[in-house]
Amino acid sequence: MRIHALPTQLVNQIAAGEVVERPASVVKELVENCFDAGAGQISIDIEQGGARLIKIRDDGCGIDKEDLPLALSRHATSKIASLDDLEHVATMGFRGEALPSISSVARLTLISRPPEADCAWRVSADGTETDFDPQPDPHPPGTTVDVRDLFYNTPARRKFLKAEKTEFAHIETLIKRMALSRFEMGFKLTHNQKEVFNLKPALTDEQQEQRIADVCGTAFIENSVKIDFAASGLQLSGWVGLPTFSRSQQDMQFFYVNGRLVKDKLVSHAVKQAYQDVLYQGRHPVFVLYLVLDPALVDVNAHPAKLEVRFREGRLVHDFLFQALHRSLADIRPEHRVTRIDAVDETYPVEKNSASREFQAPRRDPGYSSRPQQAPLPIHVEEQIQAYTALYPRSINQAPAEIRHQQAGQTKPPLGYAIAHLQNIFILAETPTGIILVDTHAAHERVTYERLKKQFAQGSIVSQPLLLPITIQVTGIEAELAEDQHDFFYQLGFDINRSGPENIILRSVPALLVGADMEALIRDVLADFIEHEASLKIEEKINEILAAAACHGAVRAGRKLTIDEMNALLRDMEQTERIGQCNHGRPTWVELTTSDLDKFFLRGQ
CATH class of the missing domain: 3.30.230.10 (Ribosomal Protein S5; domain 2)
Structure with missing residues (x-):
């Protein structure tokens, strides 16, 4: 078969295969055009999940009568004019493909009026980019795009559409997501002549949070x-x-x-x-x-x-x-x-x-030396546990009532003061706004873990030479990357050198990681660098070991704590990063406010 040029409508339909996947794709392209037009209010009318009608109206800058045919032609746009514009594009659209692609698989009508124009003009398109005949229309300033019978001329594509409810759900989710990107705009969505939501412009912090709440x-x-x-x-x-x-x-x-x-x-x-x-x-x-x-x-x-x-x-x-x-x-x-x-x-x-x-870019601790040092790691889990009884003056024989009396004249801290140790597991404390329950083990685990991480970061990385160096076979790209990132590995206690086109040799590892699968860890780190240009795999592995140490050293269920010990833990919690959850992601404490307690007993009702 000889080479020949494809018909314009077929070219547009091929492009539509990339741009128009389902009705939500049409809505996305048209709403983005509204963004670029500087609209303040966007109305989206949908019928039968978008298969029958997608009608989008805005009050933006509009399109001049002379530009309407161009707007429905491929690779015609007002967004960019040169390669430099493409490299600095700040608009949502810039390809000039959306409208002609949509018109090639649906019945499209475009109505637009710039604010200074005497009237609006209407054109229809079928994807052939011919026979444009603008007609006057009583449309207010702005633009309306009417898309009907999506995929009417491509029945194979229409068969892939899901149920009406499913397709509209995609559209509703899309509009909500797009509404979060433009707080200054209002959005109104209707389906089969029924209003689904109407989001007003959100200009203040309170209004923006309300829009977030409406969506999320x-x-x-x-x-x-x-x-x-x-x-x-x-x-x-x-x-x-x-x-x-x-x-x-x-x-x-x-x-x-x-x-x-x-x-x-x-x-x-x-x-x-x-x-x-x-x-x-x-x-x-x-x-x-x-x-x-x-x-x-x-x-x-x-x-x-x-x-x-x-x-x-x-x-x-x-x-x-x-x-x-x-x-x-x-x-x-x-x-x-x-x-x-x-x-x-x-x-x-x-x-x-x-x-x-x-923001400060992540940096290595200045305590790292140029050579591995065999300094002991400053990890003293047991000492930190024992220190709890010393944080407050010993008052084991002091009654809780006396302690509360001493605290009565003080301003209560955020987590309040301990009242009891329930089931030798949970701390019950009174706060300025109610009461809280603390999982003793989970909270102490997080406190200890954060202390261990700080101590580890402040000390030197202890490097352990390997009796038998490990040779790791990698790809050429990974070997070159390992060579380029030699300093990165060395700062973390690894001594890695390239020993061949597709081989690296590991001579020393961090003492804390002795016994771990070093070959798998190095491969994971190199894979991260190739995919994301960064890796935290080594830090994660070290943190896993510190977390395990903190977990084993934390207060166990069944150990009775004194009031002083419980209060000391509460004060530590108030100063600890990420205290809301333990090392495993479980919550460490929950609260019941005074109003919650009132509701339990129907007070004030």
Whole structure:
């Protein structure tokens, strides 16, 4: 068969296969055009899950009559004009493919009127990019795109559509996610002439939190921390959920890059690493985060649907995200605010902390020497446990009533004062707002673990030479990477050298990791570097050992604590990072407020 040019409509239908996957894809492209038009209010009308009608109206800048035919032609756009514009694109759309692609698989009508125009003009398209005949229309300033009978001329594609309810659910979820990226805009969604929701513009902090609550639920706002970090031309703001306010799936993770909702492996890895030390096994964190950076540092032209991006400085972005989230979780303290817990599965006591500080890239402790040292690790678990009885003056024979009398004239700390040790497991304490229950073992485990990590970081890495060096066979790329990252490994106590094109030799390892599967660990670290340009596998392995030491050394269930010991633990908790959960991600304490107690006994009703 001879080579020949494809018909214009077929070309557009091929492009539609990349852009238009389902009705929600059409809605996404059209709403993004509304964003670029500077709209203040967007109305989305859907019928039969989008298969019959998708009608989107905005009050944006509109399109001139002369430009309407171009708007329905491939590779025609007002967003960019040169390669330099593409490398600095700040708009949602820029390909010039959406409208002609949609018109090739549906009956599309475009009506638009700039504010200064005397009237609006209407054109219809069928994907052939011919026979455009603009007609006057009594449309207010702004633009309306009417898409009917999606996939009417491609029956094979139409058969792949799901049930009406399923397709509309995709649209509703999409609009809610997009609404979180533009607080200044209003969104109205209807389905089969019934209003589903109507989000007003959210300009104040309270209104923004209300919109977040409308989309993610009130529990998310009550169990989240608002953050705002900036450094090196990067800014991260938004809300991150507490570790024990987690989900069994990744359905409440919203990440926006310069206002664009994206899914990115580098971002997912950084978030996962930040929650690594506090999240319960098998659970996923929740967050609504906004990353702002120079458009030149992010490539949005990576996928036709524009859901994926590429960062030009991936390592910088990864370290920034990790550090910002890691510190925001570590800075949570009971004294900021204590909130009741409703369900351990999804919510957790919260302290609100609006963190705003300059980001500092992760750095190695200055105590690291240029050569491995055989200094003892400063880990003294048993001594720390015994120290609890010395933190408060010994008063074993003093009655709780006398202690409360002494404390009566003092301002109660956030976690209050201990009253009893229930079942020799739980500390019952009275707080300024009610009572709390503390899992003694879980709380002491976290306190001890954080102390061990600080002590380890302040000491030198103890390197243990191997009697028999380990030769590891790797790929050429991994061998070159191991050679390039020699200093990184050396600072952590490893002595690794390249011994051939596809071989590396391991001569010494951190003393704390002796007995671990070194070959698997090194392979995992190199794989992380190749995939994410960073790795925390070694630190994670060290932390696993410190966590195990803390767990074995923590107060066990059944050991009776004195009032002094319980109060000492409460004070330690108030000063400890990530105290909301133990090393395994379980909650360490819960609260019942005075109002909760009143409800139990129908007081005031």
